[in-house]
Amino acid sequence: MLPAVARARIRRSSVLLPLMRRFVLKGVMGVTTPWGVYIDDEVDWESERGRRLIRHELEHVAQFNRYGTLRFMYLYAREYLRNRRAGMMHQQAYYNISYEAEAREAARELTV
Numbered sequence: 152m153l154p155a156v157a158r159a160r161i162r163r164s165s166v167l168l169p170l171m172r173r174f175v176l177k178g179v180m181g182v183t184t185p186w187g188v189y190i191d192d193e194v195d196w197e198s199e200r201g202r203r204l205i206r207h208e209l210e211h212v213a214q215f216n217r218y219g220t221l222r223f224m225y226l227y228a229r230e231y232l233r234n235r236r237a238g239m240m241h242q243q244a245y246y247n248i249s250y251e252a253e254a255r256e257a258a259r260e261l262t263v
């Protein structure tokens with residue numbers, strides 16, 4: 152049985168992402184959860200930015216599938232907390248999580 156995220160669909164979000172921008176991470180336009188990928192309503196999926204954002208989120212789907220949902224969430228949170236303990240501020244700690252770097256690289260390499 153594949154993890155739930157393997158069957159993830161990409162959905163529009165007009166609620167989740169504004170809440171995340173306000174309370175979790177400034178500027179975030181997409182998020183991958185164990186139950187699906189959400190892309191902000193403002194993003195044009197056909198634009199280069201939209202395609203790279205979706206590629207970024209699909210890399211997170213691959214990470215969920217590689218490690219399993221709970222293990223991936225644990226590894227991701229552990230890296231964030233390590234970064235915080237190393238003295239990084241919230242945004243920097245998030246940015247330096249290796250899984251985020253991997254997703255950024257996948258998005259950068261996308262040919263659009």
Ligand SMILES: [Zn+2]
Nearest residue numbers: 207211251254
């Ligand atoms: Zn990411």
